[in-house]
Amino acid sequence: DSGVTQTPKHLITATGQRVTLRCSPRSGDLSVYWYQQSLDQGLQFLIQYYNGEERAKGNILERFSAQQFPDLHSELNLSSLELGDSALYFCASSVETGLYGYTFGSGTRLTVV
């Protein structure tokens, strides 16, 4: 157990639907990052939050949005889902001072049918 908790582990939904992925960072970590990993693809950075505020944005689609709540958990919302959105979505967290690399959760496997 890495200490980063992601739910659900698996999600199957239909095209056009909306889903919410949840992430709880390790205790004490203020930064949360979301990555997308498609089949045979690397880790594509989506967005970073730090202590409730958006810190950096990557190649995140307009149909996707995220937020970090006061208790530091984060949610990634994916709407108007398309077949191409099927992927592993990883959340990671890091310590405030950035002394160490960050720790990934186990991921949510999203399948859009």
Added chain:
Amino acid sequence: GENVEQHPSTLSVQEGDSAVIKCTYSDSASNYFPWYKQELGKRPQLIIDIRSNVGEKKDQRIAVTLNKTAKHFSLHITETQPEDSAVYFCAASILTGGGNKLTFGTGTQLKVEL
């Protein structure tokens, strides 16, 4: 922004041989370079990292070297074992207060054959 290139994309070695994976980065301000190992269907796990004030770091059979001038860094695995088979990702970032955004390479599929 930062761009990280990783080679090779696939690497097959015999058990007991060494494996080397190379990465280059574009942003000279990057100062933190971790390597992650990802087994099929699992989360990436940090296996070793190096900061820009160090040229080499070793942990048992794994070592990482960094050449800041050339902006490249490499992962070396010696005495490879079947359990080393996985996808390896390099990454680069600038460590700052508030966390750091890692830019990943495209990954290397390492296969250790018996």
